[in-house]
Structure formats: structure tokens, C-alpha cells
Amino acid sequence: PPISPLSITFDGQTGTMSPEGPVLTRRMSDLAGLFADTAAWEAAVADGDPVVYQVASSPVPEAEGELPQSITTILPGTVAGEFHMTKGHQHPNPQGEIYLGLSGTGGLLLFDGERPQWIDMAPGVIGYIPPGWAHRSVNTGDEPYRFLAVYPGNAGHDYGWVLANGMGHRVYRGEGATPRFEPFTATP
Numbered sequence: 001p002p003i004s005p006l007s008i009t010f011d012g013q014t015g016t017m018s019p020e021g022p023v024l025t026r027r028m029s030d031l032a033g034l035f036a037d038t039a040a041w042e043a044a045v046a047d048g049d050p051v052v053y054q055v056a057s058s059p060v061p062e063a064e065g066e067l068p069q070s071i072t073t074i075l076p077g078t079v080a081g082e083f084h085m086t087k088g089h090q091h092p093n094p095q096g097e098i099y100l101g102l103s104g105t106g107g108l109l110l111f112d113g114e115r116p117q118w119i120d121m122a123p124g125v126i127g128y129i130p131p132g133w134a135h136r137s138v139n140t141g142d143e144p145y146r147f148l149a150v151y152p153g154n155a156g157h158d159y160g161w162v163l164a165n166g167m168g169h170r171v172y173r174g175e176g177a178t179p180r181f182e183p184f185t186a187t188p
């Protein structure tokens with residue numbers, strides 16, 4: 001049955017929602033095949049397998065017609081200079097998605113298979129993901145980067161597409177606050 005109308009409160013500084021649905025934790029070992037420097041990634045997995053990001057969901061189900069929300073918290077850090085990031089995915093049932101920056105600084109890397117695009121994200125910024133664009137979030141700062149995502153409940157999540165096609169760019173710590181972009185190279 002469809003969910004009843006509800007109010008959800010969230011804390012943009014901690015990334016929690018109330019009432020809260022499932023919370024997903026992605027550790028370094030869950031990001032196999034994504035960072036360019038495989039040896040550095042293996043060393044991080046061996047050295048405590050740190051949490052890279054968490055996704056707290058509201059109770060709204062991933063069902064046709066619904067609009068589920070989640071808050072992603074990406075902890076700061078790099079793997080051989082490449083910023084902590086989400087796995088990234090395509091929505092197999094292509095539909096738009098909205099991100100709202102809550103705390104920290106980061107970016108939204110989008111890729112349609114040909115053109116990489118970048119949106120700087122910070123508190124108060126809405127990043128819009130059009131249908132058909134794969135998306136990955138990157139923490140480009142020194143504190144947790146958090147954003148709220150709202151997406152159609154029947155969009156689905158395809159992670160294999162990003163493993164096969166990459167995201168067009170890789171994002172590294174650069175000079176000062178400006179990230180450095182390099183063309184995507186397949187992980188060996």
C-alpha cells in the first residue's frame with residue numbers, strides 16, 4: 001500500500017533523518033575497481049578498511065510513483081590523491097534526480113557516456129541530474145560532505161555501467177581548494 005503523508009526531520013550537520021529507514025555503510029573494500037591506484041586502495045583496505053560514506057534513507061519506499069530521499073555523508077580523504085567518492089551509478093529507468101548540499105564541500109560528477117560535467121556542491125546548492133546522466137559524488141574538502149538526494153522510486157540503480165564506462169574524469173586533490181581533474185583511465 002502507498003505510504004501515508006509524513007513529516008521527516010533531518011539534521012544537515014550529522015546526516016540523520018527521523019523517522020529513518022535503512023542506513024547503508026560503504027567501506028573502502030566496497031569500492032573495488034574504482035580508484036586508479038589499486039595498490040594504494042589495497043593498502044587502505046588492509047589498514048582498517050575505513051568507512052568512505054554512509055547513506056541514511058527516509059522510510060519512503062523505492063516503489064513506482066514514490067519519491068524516496070536519502071542523505072549521503074562522504075568522509076574526507078584520498079586514495080593516492082584521488083578524493084573519496086561514491087561508487088556512482090546510472091538509473092536504468094532514466095529519470096531526473098535532485099541533490100541539495102547540506103554541509104561540507106564536494107562536487108557532483110556527471111557523465112552521459114561522452115561528456116563529463118562537474119557541479120560544485122556546498123550547503124544551499126541544488127545539483128540537478130538530468131535523465132540518462134550517470135552520477136558520482138566527491139568530497140573535495142577536509143570535513144564530511146553531506147547532501148540530500150530525492151529520486152523517483154522506480155529509477156533503479158545500475159553500478160555496472162560506471163565500472164564498465166567510468167565517469168569521464170577522475171578527481172584529485174589539487175592546489176588549494178581547487179580539485180584537479182584527469183581524464184578517466186581504467187583501474188588496472
Ligand code: 6PG
Pocket residue numbers: 055070072086087088089097135136137149151157
Ligand atoms: C540515489 C542517489 C544517492 C546515491 C548515494 C550513494 O540514486 O539513490 O543518487 O542516494 O545512491 O549518494 O551513491 P551510490 O549509490 O553511487 O553508492
Ligand code: NI
Pocket residue numbers: 089091097135151
Ligand atoms: Ni542516483
